[in-house]
Amino acid sequence: MTRFPALLLACLCLLLTHGIAGDDVVKGDRNADRITELIKQLSAPEPEKRDAAVAELKKFDVTVVKPLLHTAFGDDAEAGILAVNVLEDLQVVEDMKVVSAAEDALLKITEEGRAHVARRAEAAWDRHFETRQRRVTEYIRQHHGNIWLWREFPSLRRDDVNLDLPHTIVIGKDWTGGDSALQHIARLDSVQIVYLTKGHPVSQQSLAEFRRVRPQVQISLRGAGFLGVSHGPHSFGCQISSVKPGTPAAEGGLEPFDVIVEFGGVPTQTPDDLIDAISNFSPGDQIKVVVLRDPIMRRDFNGFGRWSIYQSALYEILNQPEPESVFLPIAVFHSMKTEVTVKLGVWKSPQ
Secondary structure (H helix, E strand, O other): OOHHHHHHHHHHHHHHHHOOOOOOOEOHHHOHHHHHHHHHHOOOOOHHHHHHHHHHHOOEOHHHHHHHHHHHOOOOHHHHHHHHHHHHHHOOOOOHHHHHHHHHHHHHHHHHOOHHHHHHHHHHHHHOHHHHHHHHHHHHHHOOOEEEEHHHOHHHOOOOOOOOOEEEEEEOOOOOOOOHHHHHHOOOOOOOEEEEEOOOOOOHHHHHHHHHHOOOOEEEEEOOEEOOEEEEEEOOEEEEEEEOOOOHHHHHOOOOOOEEEEEOOEEOOOHHHHHHHHHOOOOOOEEEEEEEOOHHHHHHOOOOOOHHHHHHHHHHHOOOOOOOOOOOOHHHHHHHEEEEEEEOEEOOOOO
């Protein structure tokens, strides 16, 4: 009986000494000397030694990436290309820390490396485009992010973009991926917009880094409530360009070409006014929305032709300076005003 606790303690010490992660991944921080030996072996004259080094380097954790990056920028071109080959394979392992570090390294080599090594790194990056898109998409959904594909935006479709790729990413208070969210989204070349809704956990530091890496992507802060329209500026408010089917906007009766002039009692003279007004409410709230709607204009002029003849009356009602234009009775304006009630929903992608 007295030997059993001692045996148990010995087994525990053995596990702590050798690790419990298995043989597939070698913990690099405890094998720095071995990594150094293998990096040197990439320059060996014997092909079999170089091949053996490449195979073993692929088994290390994230600590192997920095020595490989250094090798790629070194004087030995062949060793640099072999380092790129290892980094390419590290893009597809299960450990997301290793994946992210390897991708960062390949991008740096592509942008700053010597021509022949940089070309090899660029090819390694491009070969895994589809895998990268699929992995990041799965990662975002697993951590409770929402993805809107290009096919959900018919008016924005382009011939050079796969409609099944992400266009808009939404991250809210339920996000469990931490600051790594934007780091992974930065890999998605197709993404145009990132919405961060009220209560999101992403830090300002992460936001700043994302803006540095992907300055062309629009980052917008939104309320927790979801309406479901695309919109743009208009002389008298915020004009709806499209209404997504099945959304609170569609169910509440909002239509394309409606001009929202008031949302929940708040005037909306610009798209930003509408965004701010929506942020004052929560999912489930029922909101009165005042719009300008002209069926004749919608039918005969596709949303644009007749606004000019109403300008004087509209400006007068909205207490704005009246430009030189044809005057119509204020009754015309009132005939265009319509009130609808919408029940805000939650941000949720169609798929």
